Amino acid sequence: MELLFVGAGVHGASSLPIGAIEHLKRSSKLYVDVYTSPWPEGELARLEGILGRSALRGTRALLEDGRAILDEAMKGTVAILCMGDPFTATTHVSLRLRAIERGIRVKTFYSSSILNAVFGETGLHCYKVGRVVSLIRAAPAALVSVYMAVKDCLQLGLHSLLLLEYNYDEGYHLSPSEGLKMLQELESSYKMGVFTDDRLVVVASRVGWPSQTIVAGPLRDLIRLEFGQPPHCMIFPGPLHFSEEEAMAKMLGSASAVKDAVAELISPSKAMVERTITKTLAALSEARRIAHESSVTNLEAIFENVEAYLSDARRFLMEGKPELALMEAGYAEGLLDAIRLQGTLKMTW
Amino acid sequence: MELLFVGAGVHGASSLPIGAIEHLKRSSKLYVDVYTSPWPEGELARLEGILGRSALRGTRALLEDGRAILDEAMKGTVAILCMGDPFTATTHVSLRLRAIERGIRVKTFYSSSILNAVFGETGLHCYKVGRVVSLIRAAPAALVSVYMAVKDCLQLGLHSLLLLEYNYDEGYHLSPSEGLKMLQELESSYKMGVFTDDRLVVVASRVGWPSQTIVAGPLRDLIRLEFGQPPHCMIFPGPLHFSEEEAMAKMLGSASAVKDAVAELISPSKAMVERTITKTLAALSEARRIAHESSVTNLEAIFENVEAYLSDARRFLMEGKPELALMEAGYAEGLLDAIRLQGTLKMTW
Incomplete structure (x- = not known):
């Protein structure tokens, strides 16, 4: 009677917590969540090699419905392995609560998450994180809360992190340029100076993977670029501390782009x-x-x-x-x- | 010519990323950061057992000065292993930048951090994190920024996370009750209704460790409790989503304490x-x-x-x-x- 959540971290198989290995080997059922976040090429095979067993694919239907998983956990140990940190996805939080209700023991191995890794890789202070927001393809009216969240953060001098939609079932992901276009449209309605051409934005793709790319610059430049495969996220930084400017210049090589992208918010x-x-x-x-x-x-x-x-x-x-x-x-x-x-x-x- | 940062995660040795093991075994020097965060009892010995070698203690003097480490990294591979996530500590960010300046290759293994784990363990939405703030023992005048940060978050309906001071050199840590008393004093000066007796606070101690304890309730109750050994942190949640209330009730068993602790902010x-x-x-x-x-x-x-x-x-x-x-x-x-x-x-x- 156990449900085990294991974060595989941002690096894929190599960031798996060592303490989780024996638990994953011994579990009666092992699911890999392919729904809430994509896996790097070849990492699932590598993982199965490490564990010496194959893993079942945890699809959206299985994870959101959850009943089959909970029924199995009543009889043995069910393990769910996911990219990044397990509880960033609300699907897992909800599954966990339903397990507790049914008296199933829940055990968690936390691992690295985009939240830490993207701040680590950009040199921006994680102390200045203001909001974590999901950006999904939607009509402008449905995105007002995203607009207001980034505005609030900028007003308070904080950074906002936008996680871009990834949809396994439909084989779709929101590209950074499409996301930025949606935000630009919002700007043309609300006109508070949030997503202007000059606004500094950092686009981070495949953070922790060998193919990681991170680019910083004004919105007008980044909206034209292609960033390839998901996962993607974006940071809209508040005013930078000098040590953040220094770090971005050294780590991303984007000193002039950062200096030039200073857009004042209209309070x-x-x-x-x-x-x-x-x-x-x-x-x-x-x-x-x-x-x-x-x-x-x-x-x-x-x-x-x-x-x-x-x-x-x-x-x-x-x-x-x-x-x-x-x-x-x-x-x-x-x-x-x-x-x-x-x-x-x-x-x- | 390599400097390797490895996060050992919130669980201690068992959250070490598997990909980091060979790198740590082979590094010419291996330091364990004992300065920025405490280690659970026995975890350092367990870790040395896993790696089959002993690790040097990375003290404050060594890490903050950094020159000896950088000189060593010019000749071989120096690894720095720390609790939680490596770049939550600004000491590590600064060391990393100086390494880049000297042409030293930097490699990072991210791992779990208090930031994810505490939201996972309380059931609060990590999407609603508003600020991460360090709370150190200081005179009220030096803590105005903490007061204002929590006030801003509450006004925006967000959660603030306060990391309580841990000082290895002086063998000192800020206890949650001492921290809450400092915040109460601030309230008596600023009177904006932030740290009132009714304000809901979550105190989380030793998150990820076997001795983890998390308690939620009004400030007036928690200020009287003893929470034992560090690390400690506190969350001041913004208004709770019903699923957060449900999660806190089920995971912390604190339904009534949470329901009763509703303090309105005086805008x-x-x-x-x-x-x-x-x-x-x-x-x-x-x-x-x-x-x-x-x-x-x-x-x-x-x-x-x-x-x-x-x-x-x-x-x-x-x-x-x-x-x-x-x-x-x-x-x-x-x-x-x-x-x-x-x-x-x-x-x-």
Whole structure:
């Protein structure tokens, strides 16, 4: 009565944890998960050589349904071996919970995962990981959460990791250029400066495999490249620490591409405050002109306050206090607009 | 001319990647990093048994200075074996870059890391990792960045992972209760509702080891517990998906503790908008009373606008648009205050 999850790591057979070997040899059933991630060419055969036995293919139907596996685990030890780390795939997490419910003992051998390896191989700090997101082929409307996740990370100065879809059943994978095109389309709807031509992106393909390639540069350049076989992932780095810049230059040889790919994010608060300041200053100048022409003299206290609050709003923005800036800008606009609403001055804005 | 980094994973000797064994046996020098993370009892001896050779201890002085290692790697193959994943420690990243500079070939075997294993063992989604932060014993002023990192994650609905300090040279580790006390002190300064008594925290000790313990519950309970030997880490989860709640209940047996530990974060925008709405509504009611008593009748347009904008601010807040809410609340306040500033009504607020 045991269900064993074994991560084969990012390198394939050579990253198999040694402690798992005897368990895999002795298990009554051995499945290799070919569904959630592809295996490097020849690695399954190498693995079967190491274990001295052949492994069954764990397809989507088998793993997602899970009943056959759980039934077998009630009678003996069933082992599931998968690329990377076992619990990055929610399919495995769910299988594990159902095993616990049925009183089946669960044992796990963790191994290396794309999450560590891609940060190790790019020299980006894994401490700055902000989000791990799956990018699947979908209509823009279904990808809003991806857009917002990367935006949030960039705003907080963090890196986001996008794992690109791999679909074993349909023999399909999302290519980095197709993924980037989808993100570019999102940018044209949301316009917050997230997936602009200048945005730095790192495309990492087959990390840990002999054919690993990692390229960094602005979106406009990488969208044109072909990266070959899956698995693929992409990182959208937040602002780089100097040691990250140094590491990327030395490890990926992409110093100039990285330096050139600096795209500023457009914060909605900042845009909103600046628009209000511009609009209100124009209205203030108009109000002063009309007041002067109509010899209305009791509005100077209002005018001075409007100016003072707008200048406070600008200062708060620079000090990184967007909430206060928004409040002050709104207040200044209200002060001035009250004159119009009361009919004290006949003006439009 | 080779420098080899090998992650021994979270389980100790049994998570060593099989492909690394021959490389470790053949290397001219073999160091075990005892500085950046502690090893489980007996695992070093077990490892030396597997490799059939003894390993040198890689201390802080040796690894941080690095020159002796690089000089040796110029003449042969130097292997560095460490717990977990090699490049979570910045010491190793820096050594790697210096090796590349000197033309030394770098080879890496990745292995399991706390980052995957702790999400796997708690059932929390690794997709929702927001930040990985080191928590070291320090004065509150030095920990502001930790406070803000966890706050940002909670606001975005993400999980933050705090790795607790381990200091080999001084034989010291930060205990979870000491760490939580430091965070509680920060809360008393910053008061944003991050490290409150009710805040859900997961303390994970010795993940992957036979003596692994993971406990989830409100900060007030966990701060009183002893968790024994390092390594320790903590997760402050964002709002839980129902499948995460289910997993925590089944895997950690902490359903009620998790359900009870729901502390709402005090968003500065929300607090600011609500304060402004309350204050402005009170002033509006006062203004109406005075206007009525003094038979001033041309202010109804203003009053109605103030009400409408306050109600918009409340709606925007509920819709998750705090920027608009702040702007509208500020505007309403300004509209009303203009009456006082113009001297139209004699009132104070």
